[in-house]
Amino acid sequence: NFMLTQPHSVSESPGKTVTISCTRSSGSIASNYVQWYQQRPGSAPTTVIYEDNQRPSGVPDRFSGSIDSSSNSASLTISGLKTEDEADYYCQSYDSSNQGFGGGTQLTVL
């Protein structure tokens, strides 16, 4: 089994850029796609990045994803931060027949 570790919280000012990391404990981060979900209070999650760096239609290009094999981690970068980006963000990946989510990162835009 593998684990995905995210920072508990990050904060940044409107208009700035923030990056949220997701580190995989075992197995290569590059071997299986990573997804990123945004969850606002009281709502179901929605996908902001799938297959490492793909954006679903309707997600602004301020959201981008990447992976770094040297640190065995994935990153979600949000540029031009808006107050509406304030939410919890979760990474997710898989291994054989097992899936896992990161613990989630609370993004505060202030």
Next chain:
Amino acid sequence: QLQLQESGPGLVKPSETLSLTCTVSGGSISSSSYYWGWIRQPPGKGLEWIGSIYYSGSTYYNPSLKSRVTISVDTSKNQFSLKLSSVTAADTAVYYCARQDEGGATSDWGQGTLVTVSS
């Protein structure tokens, strides 16, 4: 537009079995491209994958829950179901049903249903 809707009791007693059904509309559960999964979220905590099923009936479970979980599919009703046995307070959570690809990428979610385990 695909829609998923969870249904089932909102209150379950400790040691009993939690049972939920997800009804899929706007698409066929028999699509060969997708899996159908259950994900839960305890109050104030993160997401936890419970398990997924293919329309053929092949199942994949979270190893930490495998001994207590059964997921089944009814293609005639376009539904899939979750049973979680021997529940405790730790199983109190919002339970989501979802459409996923083979790698777990979740493209569609139900609205979620809160299940509380309490006597």
